[in-house]
C-alpha cells in the first residue's frame with residue numbers, strides 16, 4: 001500500500017512521479033510558446049486536452065504530465081522541437097519558475113469539489129496503482145484533509161488563484177463546459193490565438209462529447225498508455241458519468257454539512273470558488 005505513494009513538499013504523489021524528477025523540476029526550461037494544461041485530478045483534464053488538440057491544426061505535442069516519470073523526463077521534453085502542450089497537476093508553488101518568467105500560457109480547469117471527491121473515490125477504487133479505499137466516508141475524510149494524491153483541492157485552487165488576473169492565465173469551469181461547450185471552445189481559441197469558424201467549433205464539440213470520447217477510447221483509437229493525468233494508468237477508467245451534481249447521489253446531509261463547513265472556511269476569500277456552480 002504505502003509503496004504506491006510518497007510525499008514531496010508535503011504533497012502525496014504516486015511512485016510513477018519519481019522523487020528525483022520532482023526535485024529536478026526547478027531546473028526545467030520553459031518556452032514562451034508552451035501551453036500548460038493545469039488541473040486538480042478529476043476536473044476534466046482529458047476533456048480539455050481533447051479540445052485543445054483539435055484546435056491546433058498544426059504540429060503540436062501533447063506531452064504526459066511534467067511531474068510524471070523519472071529523472072530523464074525533463075530531457076525528453078527538451079528534445080521536442082514543436083510546440084508543447086504540457087499537462088500538470090502540480091500545485092502553483094511547485095511549478096518550475098521559468099514558466100512564470102517566460103510567461104507561458106496556462107489554462108486552469110476547475111470543477112465542483114464535491115463532484116471531484118466522488119469521481120476520485122471511484123477512480124481510487126478502480127485503479128490498482130492507488131491505495132485501497134475501504135469506504136466512501138473514509139475517502140471523503142481523506143479528501144477533506146488533503147490526504148490524497150496531489151494533496152488538498154483547496155490548497156491547489158488557492159495556489160493557482162494567485163495568478164487569476166495574469167494575462168497569460170485562463171480559468172475555465174467544467175460546469176460551463178457542460179452548459180455551453182461552444183462558448184468555452186471559442187474562449188479557449190481566442191486565448192490561444194487560434195482562429196476558428198462556427199463550423200469548426202461545432203465539429204470540435206461533436207468530437208469531444210462524452211460519448212464520442214468514451215467510444216473512441218473503448219475502440220482503442222487512443223494509445224491507452226498515453227496519459228494527461230499522472231494518476232491515470234488506464235484511459236478506459238476516465239469516462240465514468242461525466243455529469244454535474246453526481247455528489248447528490250453519494251453525500252449524506254451530514255457529510256454535506258461537513259464539506260460546506262470546510263469549504264466556507266478555506267475558500268471564504270476565493271474569487272475563483274465564488275463562481276463555482278455550487279448548489280447545496
Ligand code: A3P
Nearest residue numbers: 042043044045046047119209210239240241242
Ligand atoms: P466522472 O468520474 O464524474 O464521470 P480528468 O480527465 O481530469 O481525470 O477528469 C475525469 C472526469 O471528467 C470524469 O468525471 C469524466 O467522466 C469526465 N469527463 C471526461 N471527458 C468528458 C467529456 N467529454 N464530457 C464530460 N465529462 C467528461
